[in-house]
Amino acid sequence: MQIDAKALRIEGLYQQKNQLFMLRVKLASGLLSVAQARVLGELGQVFGSGSLHLSTRGSVEFHNLEPTNIPEIQRTLASVGLFSRGACGGAVRGISCHSTGGQGFNYSQQLARRLLLYFSGNPHFEGLPKKFKISVEADSSSHHHLIQDLALVFAGLVEGEPVYDVWVGGGLGRAPQAAILYQPQVPQNRVLQLAEALIKVYAAHVQPPKRLKSLIKDRGEEEFRRLFADALALCPRVEFHDAFDKSLLPGPGGAGQSRFCVSLFAGELPAAQLSQIAQAAERAGLTYLLVDPDQNLVFLARDAQQGEALAKFLAEAGIDRFDPALAHCRVCPGNHECALGLTATRDLARRLLDAFGQKLQERTLAISGCANSCAQPQLADFGIFVSKITRNQGGEHVPLFDVFQFSAHHFAQPAAQQLNEEQLFSWLTEHL
Numbered sequence: 001m002q003i004d005a006k007a008l009r010i011e012g013l014y015q016q017k018n019q020l021f022m023l024r025v026k027l028a029s030g031l032l033s034v035a036q037a038r039v040l041g042e043l044g045q046v047f048g049s050g051s052l053h054l055s056t057r058g059s060v061e062f063h064n065l066e067p068t069n070i071p072e073i074q075r076t077l078a079s080v081g082l083f084s085r086g087a088c089g090g091a092v093r094g095i096s097c098h099s100t101g102g103q104g105f106n107y108s109q110q111l112a113r114r115l116l117l118y119f120s121g122n123p124h125f126e127g128l129p130k131k132f133k134i135s136v137e138a139d140s141s142s143h144h145h146l147i148q149d150l151a152l153v154f155a156g157l158v159e160g161e162p163v164y165d166v167w168v169g170g171g172l173g174r175a176p177q178a179a180i181l182y183q184p185q186v187p188q189n190r191v192l193q194l195a196e197a198l199i200k201v202y203a204a205h206v207q208p209p210k211r212l213k214s215l216i217k218d219r220g221e222e223e224f225r226r227l228f229a230d231a232l233a234l235c236p237r238v239e240f241h242d243a244f245d246k247s248l249l250p251g252p253g254g255a256g257q258s259r260f261c262v263s264l265f266a267g268e269l270p271a272a273q274l275s276q277i278a279q280a281a282e283r284a285g286l287t288y289l290l291v292d293p294d295q296n297l298v299f300l301a302r303d304a305q306q307g308e309a310l311a312k313f314l315a316e317a318g319i320d321r322f323d324p325a326l327a328h329c330r331v332c333p334g335n336h337e338c339a340l341g342l343t344a345t346r347d348l349a350r351r352l353l354d355a356f357g358q359k360l361q362e363r364t365l366a367i368s369g370c371a372n373s374c375a376q377p378q379l380a381d382f383g384i385f386v387s388k389i390t391r392n393q394g395g396e397h398v399p400l401f402d403v404f405q406f407s408a409h410h411f412a413q414p415a416a417q418q419l420n421e422e423q424l425f426s427w428l429t430e431h432l
Contacts, residue, residue, distance in 0.1 A: 003067055010091060010126060011074075012084025016064065016337055023062045023070065024087035025077060026120060029097035029105075029112035029136060030058025030291035030298075031248060036080045037289060038278040043073055044271025052274060053337075054267040054295045056330050056376055057096040057133070059087060063337045085121045090128035090208070092119035092199065096135040098144035098293040104154030105138040107162040110246045111152065111188060112136040118192060125199055129208040132199060133171075136164075143379055144293065146170045146178045146410050149212045150198055155185050162188045168198060169216040169224070172373040177213040178410040180221060182228070192238040197231040204231075248288050249300050258307025260299040262314070263323045265353075266331035266346045267295030273319065280313035294328050294364070324361040329353065330376060334369035341369030342386040343399040348421070355425065359432040377404050378411040382428070387418055403427060 005015035012024045025040070032040075040060060044052045047069050053061040062073065077083060086092055095112040099105065115134060119125050125132075137145050137153045145151035151167040163185040170179030186194065202212045205219075205227060216224045250257055262277060281289060281299060284306055290298040301307035314321060332338065334345030345367050352367075353360065366380035377383025383404035392398045401419045404412035416427050 009089030010086060012087030013070065014088050014339075016339060019067070020064045021067055021070065022337065023065055023073065023084055024055070024094075025060045025062075025082050025084050026087045026094035026116060027058050027060065027291060028095050028116040029109045030100065030293075031109060031113070031288060032060070032291060033080075033288050034278050034281045034286060036082055037274055037281075039076060039080045039082075041271050041273075041275030041278060043076055044274065047073055049337075050271055052269045052271055053333060054264065054269060054291045054297075056267075056293055056295060056332075056374065057094055058291045058293065059094045060291065063333070083120065086119070086126065088131075089126075090130055090132075091126045092128075092132045092134060096133070096144075096148075096293070097137060098135065098142045099138040100290055100292055100298060103138065104156075104162070105249075106247045107188075108136040108138045108152075108154055109249060111162075111164075111191065113246070113248075114240070115192075115195065119195075119199075125196075128199070128203055129206045130211055132202060132212070134195065140165075142293070143410060144376075147172050147176075147376065147379065148179060149202070150195055151179060152186075152191060158185065158187070164188065164191060166191075166194060168228075169213045171211050171213045172376060172378055172411075173211075174371045175213075176373075176378055176411055177217065180216065182225075189239040190237065193235050194232065196238075197228060197235045200235070201227050201231045249290070250302050258299075258301040258304050258310075260301065260307060260310055260314075260321060261292070261327060262297040262299075262319060262321060263326040264296055265326055266329070266333075266349055268346070269297070276317040277314070277319060280317050280319070281310060283313045284310040286310060294330055296327060326353070328364040329360065330364070330366040330380065332368050332374040334367075338369060340372060342389050343369055345369045345375075345386075348384075352425075352428070356428060356432055363432070379406075380404070380412060381406045382432070383412050384424070405431065 014022045048062045049064040095116045132149045134150045135148045140153050145153050145167045147170045152164040155163050155165045165184045166182045166186050167179040168182045206215050292298045331345050331349045335341035349367050363381040366375040366377040366383045368375040368377050368385035377385050384401050386399045387402040388400050389397050401424050403416040405415040406412040
């Protein structure tokens with residue numbers, strides 16, 4: 001069977017090694033119902049590698065799929081309201097949220113879901129020059145709003161209605177660029193209009209395969225703002241008309257509320273374990289869970305009693321609740337499963353955690369297998385990515401690492417370059 005791998009990207013599929021595929025499932029702010037989690041676990045036990053990968057944008061990925069099995073997987077996902085359209089390729093990706101503990105999360109989860117439904121599968125917003133990333137943040141503490149094409153940061157309530165600071169034009173990759181504040185305190189009912197206008201500017205004025213940030217860099221902020229204003233004048237205003245609250249999770253900080261984290265190594269979740277977790281959550285009466293930006297599973301229980309029930313049922317299933325060394329360690333799949341990965345990132349992560357786990361309990365660590373920075377090393381206390389592959393005297397391939405360390409800047413700053421693994425460990429021993 002002839003496969004056009006590039007054409008399949010819009011369906012959320014990337015080709016891996018040996019003619020196998022990765023399928024990415026889009027989520028709004030990492031939100032997943034217990035029923036959906038159960039189906040993902042069942043599918044993962046039948047198809048692919050037997051494990052699911054949780055991404056740093058709150059998506060779920062199947063790896064090593066046979067192309068003949070993909071239609072059945074897609075149909076099953078659709079039966080529980082999950083889809084992958086636009087999760088890869090030139091489209092609006094899943095809507096992320098990196099501040100699930102913020103006071104504005106009740107509002108951000110609702111807006112993220114609306115944006116996901118509005119843009120996903122909409123042909124007017126497909127065929128873009130490259131990916132277009134949107135996040136809705138409860139606050140700005142994580143700095144993740146600085147790496148999005150469009151970020152909406154909750155800025156409080158005005159006359160009872162949520163308002164958002166609008167940031168545009170950020171991104172990481174080989175040329176990191178911090179987003180600019182386009183406009184503060186934008187009412188929620190203007191958000192869809194702004195997002196639609198911005199995507200149209202991107203499609204009209206940026207050549208593939210560049211991101212929106214290139215438009216600001218090449219033509220300047222003043223010209224960008226003019227183009228944005230012109231597009232905005234032509235876009236109709238789309239307003240929300242609600243009869244009741246649309247939040248699916250309790251807001252953080254409520255009286256008696258419990259927050260639980262099941263920390264995972266490198267975002268790798270055995271499918272059978274996800275089925276057990278879904279069953280434990282269902283027994284405790286929870287209906288939703290979250291994929292958090294550090295590649296863990298998070299539960300927001302409505303009160304302490306429900307939290308205690310969840311803890312009991314997870315323990316009965318043999319599932320550890322929380323490991324502080326793993327909780328803030330982000331790792332991309334590397335060359336285990338990604339065609340672009342230059343080294344075995346998970347193996348490196350395991351060696352680092354074995355060596356420095358105690359010292360990393362209060363720090364964030366991010367490891368990327370290439371300069372694309374999918375693990376977001378520039379937003380970690382200590383970030384590592386493979387900058388190149390060289391050969392040692394024996395002719396073996398050896399990865400060289402660049403290291404970033406967070407300071408007062410928007411992004412972590414380069415601290416050391418092209419270290420071999422021995423030099424990397426020595427550097428970390430000195431600086432951790």
